[in-house]
Ligand SMILES: Nc1nc2c(ncn2[C@@H]2O[C@H](COP(=O)(O)OP(=O)(O)OP(=O)(O)O)[C@@H](O)[C@H]2O)c(=O)[nH]1
């Protein structure tokens with residue numbers, strides 16, 4: 001397929017030491033060569049220093065570094081030229097303009113990567129991982145995106161898809177033997193094979209929640225009646241005096257946040273005014289905000305004062321967190337205990353409970369571990385786990401799982417094997433959309449629309 005030549009500034013707009021203008025397509029090297037002062041040919045993978053002109057024979061814009069790569073040995077798989085000019089939007093803008101006037105077209109967002117996909121340099125899961133790597137906001141996110149860019153998810157998904165295709169082949173063979181004695185044995189094998197791949201697909205689907213938390217991070221919200229030590233807890237977790245702490249009940253009014261890392265997961269911890277009924281106008285507004293913060297938290301942190309008896313306000317806190325993911329914290333364990341662990345268990349049932357002293361800072365390790373367990377949905381997920389965190393991948397895996405379940409039922413019910421084969425085909429197609437073995441322009445448009453220009 002012949003394509004036109006595209007160009008874009010690949011570095012962020014604004015002032016910087018260097019900006020990079022990237023050109024890809026059949027004319028890339030010729031276009032750039034025409035603009036350079038030097039008139040000898042550019043050898044691929046050699047770096048040249050030259051003045052670059054606003055048009056062939058025109059006046060110099062800047063002195064640049066240039067190198068070229070020949071198809072298919074480039075990111076896009078096409079002839080590519082990269083120009084390093086001085087950073088600053090005017091310089092890089094004029095270099096881009098010169099390249100465009102010399103015959104290139106401005107690239108759409110993600111168009112370089114889309115060409116890399118079209119030329120088989122990357123599959124669709126890897127292409128998406130490029131955007132995820134660029135957008136990563138934590139070390140954990142970077143490691144996840146990099147692992148997918150290296151192809152670990154693609155390999156897992158392709159293996160699953162091949163298993164489904166193999167099951168379908170078994171099915172087709174059984175259809176061909178329908179008049180003979182073989183089917184009984186073949187049916188059992190087929191059923192076993194479908195069950196096996198169904199389990200593997202379910203295991204991949206189960207990684208979504210925890211992998212998403214590892215990639216995106218999560219929110220945890222401190223709730224509890226006034227004075228139990230919520231703000232002290234925030235400060236202890238953040239390792240600095242983020243919130244005001246006083247012996248006065250109702251100190252915290254607004255929602256205050258601190259970013260921390262819990263077992264490699266970025267977590268925003270929010271301190272709140274709590275949930276108590278109050279006539280104070282300001283405090284009531286704070287309580288409203290607490291409810292809103294609670295609604296979109298991945299984990300509630302329900303704090304109780306271990307040095308005082310549980311009361312109606314504590315029961316209201318328990319009611320607010322029940323039914324959502326939470327950790328119960330019994331604070332002020334440096335003081336004589338009035339509330340025992342059993343009292344909290346009686347209030348909240350079989351919930352994760354951590355006892356500590358925010359004042360002394362002991363027990364924080366156990367608290368962090370408990371938060372991580374809740375946020376990662378009990379999964380053992382770690383950097384080595386191949387997981388999914390994109391909704392597009394989750395939906396595809398879900399569709400595959402549904403079709404595999406239907407195939408198993410259809411087979412079990414003794415319905416025609418043609419129906420089983422068609423469910424298996426749909427399952428294989430669903431998995432194929434992840435790596436892009438099966439795809440449509442629509443899906444590609446959506447995947448690449450998330451990219452920045454120049455990538
Ligand atoms: N002994 C002891 N005192 C604590 C501990 N944690 C907090 N306190 C004290 O309890 C009082 C209230 O602490 P805060 O952290 O302000 O409590 P809060 O829940 O944020 O209170 P409000 O914002 O008013 O709802 C302060 O005097 C703290 O020093 C603890 O672990 N042990």
Ligand SMILES: [Mg+2]
Pocket residue numbers: 230231232243244251252271272
């Ligand atoms: Mg407070």
